[in-house]
Amino acid sequence: MTATLSKVFTYAAMPAIAVLVGALISLIRQPGAGLRSAVQHFAAGTVFSVLAVELLPDLMHRHLPWPTFIGFTLGVAFMLLLKWFGDRNTDETEGRSTRGLLTAMGVDVALDGALIGLSFAAGEKQGLLLTVGLVLELLFLGVSCGTSLRGAGRSSPRVAGTAALLGIILLAGAGVGAAALASVSPVYVDALLAFGVAALLYLVTEELLVEAHEAPETPVQTAMFFLGFILLFMIDMLV
Template sequence: MTSLLPKVLTYAAFPAVAIVVGSLIAAIREPGAGLRSGVQHFAAGTVFSVLAVELLPDLMHRRMPWPTLIGFSLGVALMLTLKWIGDRAEKAEGERSTRGLVTAMGVDVGLDGTLIGLSFAAGAKQGLLLTVGLVLELLFLGVSCATSLRSAGRARSVIIRTTAMLVVALLVGAAAGAILLSSVTPVYVDAMLAFGVAALLYLVTEELLVEAHEEIETPVQTAMFFLGFILLFIIDMLI
């Protein structure tokens, strides 16, 4: 654990900085809908590339179907539960309240950090590639968080404090993932990796792409998904 934890936290520092940068961008000038859609498509493509090229083949090579099934099922169940809780909180609190939104973002960021830690179950290269994909996703999340708080009339100090909390959640999640990875047997590692695959699939299909399709999109924005996929694919081939 002592050797893995510093490496994981170093990798997690990059998406943590991306959250801060995204928040600063929104504080200066909110990106347009077209730019947001393009970034979301690109981020979805990069994350999907890591899944298709690295994480899923690694699970296949491990050949542990039952731990994989259990871990994957638990990942799906958790993501659907979080969606249900978030939807209920949003309906209960009304449009102007941001507490439910910030809580959901905090859980999402903490889970992303945990996935960075767990991705090292497949190797350092996989951890690096997943971190690259999550940098873009968390950059957009920082933009979304600051924009939502500004729209609700929150003070700048609240935005800064919330951004700091998201960064802490990411780093704590990454540390937790590294500790779990260093403390369990290979069977549990396989289950945790399958759990991470389910969470990332949900991130791509039910968050990034759904939000990217909320606005009318152009062929260029759609092409960003495939650009993100092939770029990370080529990077993987060159590493």
């Protein structure tokens, strides 16, 4: 357990640092819409690759249909509830409130951390590949966090402190995910993994790709999704 927990925290530290780096980048210069779209396409491709190549086949091989169905359904319900909460804190004239936005981000990073911990149910390689995909997603979450806080008049130290707190929440989530993996029966592990798969599918289809499509796209930006997919696929084959 100690060795596994150490590996989980090592992997989770990468996206935790990415959140802080993204926030610091937003203080210096905000990335343009084209670059954001390209990176979000790429991140979506990498996460989808991990789902298609590693996590979904692992669930199939476990042959536990009902725990998978229940976990997946709960995962979808949770993400829709999170979306409802975010929309509830949106004002037509002022945009989403800072408090509501930060709460949603906190839940998001905690869930991402837990998914890193739970991905070890499929193997260490799967955990590493998922981490690579989440690093890019959380980099731009940090950019979004910094941009929103600066727009609300927060100081640079406040922005950096908030991003660091989000990183700590992610590490805590990873610890919870690893602890759950070590302490529950295989049936519950299967349900938790299915929950994570649903959350990642939602992340790709309803967050990363939706945001990537907000700006006019070029074929190069669209191709970044497939580049991210095939790169993770090739890494998986070679490792």
